[in-house]
Amino acid sequence: MLVSTLFTVTLLQTVSASIVWKANIHIVNNYIQPDGFNRSYFLHAVLAGTSSTVGTFPGPLIVGTKGSTFFLNVADHLTDTTMLRSTSIHWHGMFLHGSSWADGPVGVTQCPISPGNSFLYQFSVPDQAGTFWYHSHHVPMQYCDSLRGTLVVYDPYDPYRHLYDFDNESTVITLADWYHLFTVNGATFQPPTVLVLLQILRMFLKYVGIL
Ligand SMILES: *[C@@H]1O[C@H](CO)[C@@H](O)[C@H](O)[C@H]1NC(C)=O
Numbered sequence: 634m635l636v637s638t639l640f641t642v643t644l645l646q647t648v649s650a651s652i653v654w655k656a657n658i659h660i661v662n663n664y665i666q667p668d669g670f671n672r673s674y675f676l677h678a679v680l681a682g683t684s685s686t687v688g689t690f691p692g693p694l695i696v697g698t699k700g701s702t703f704f705l706n707v708a709d710h711l712t713d714t715t716m717l718r719s720t721s722i723h724w725h726g727m728f729l730h731g732s733s734w735a736d737g738p739v740g741v742t743q744c745p746i747s748p749g750n751s752f753l754y755q756f757s758v759p760d761q762a763g764t765f766w767y768h769s770h771h772v773p774m775q776y777c778d779s780l781r782g783t784l785v786v787y788d789p790y791d792p793y794r795h796l797y798d799f800d801n802e803s804t805v806i807t808l809a810d811w812y813h814l815f816t817v818n819g820a821t822f823q824p825p826t827v828l829v830l831l832q833i834l835r836m837f838l839k840y841v842g843i844l
């Protein structure tokens with residue numbers, strides 16, 4: 634376990650904030666209403682955020698560049714005693730050659746991060762680029778209760794660069810289910826949020842299905 638003071642990183646606080654390759658990711662409980670329904674009657678959401686009090690659904694976009702090393706310090710601030718308060722994050726799709734200890738599955742590569750503690754995940758991405766996602770890997774219901782987000786690795790030498798005008802955080806579109814009831818193994822049913830997009834420029838859209 635490593636404490637979050639290892640890094641002094643300036644982070645943005647908005648929903649669309651990018652997290653650079655070296656960052657603190659705070660895991661918090663809060664109420665959210667992504668489709669207008671306040672789920673507070675049942676339970677909090679479990680959110681990733683860029684401060685110890687504010688989290689978002691989906692979690693903050695994490696971006697990096699092919700060839701870089703990620704230092705992602707996950708700090709557990711969970712308070713809701715009706716839910717699991719420990720956590721862990723899996724970097725879905727990352728190969729993690731030589732750093733499988735940072736893969737995230739609780740009971741496989743690590744113990745859960747306990748409330749009030751943090752864990753520093755470090756891994757290199759020498760040969761991958763594209764759109765990935767991260768999510769809790771501590772029993773399924775925690776990521777269904779919103780602890781998930783997008784991780785994009787840009788290729789500075791993208792062979793398809795001529796096909797689009799821009800490719801930034803505004804072109805990342807996340808499709809996800811959101812449940813009004815708390816989730817047990819994802820077993821509850823709500824329609825996904827509908828997104829409407831109108832642009833005249835060509836964009837490299839990254840659809841991430843985190844259902
Ligand atoms: C959602 O419910 C919680 C708990 O009752 C409350 O604190 C919060 O203000 C509510 N949010 C909205 C937007 O109504």
Ligand SMILES: *[C@@H]1O[C@H](CO)[C@@H](O)[C@H](O)[C@H]1NC(C)=O
Pocket residue numbers: 799800801802803
């Ligand atoms: C993305 O790029 C477009 C085109 O340059 C720009 O208008 C837009 O503000 C950018 N969005 C973000 C979030 O950087």
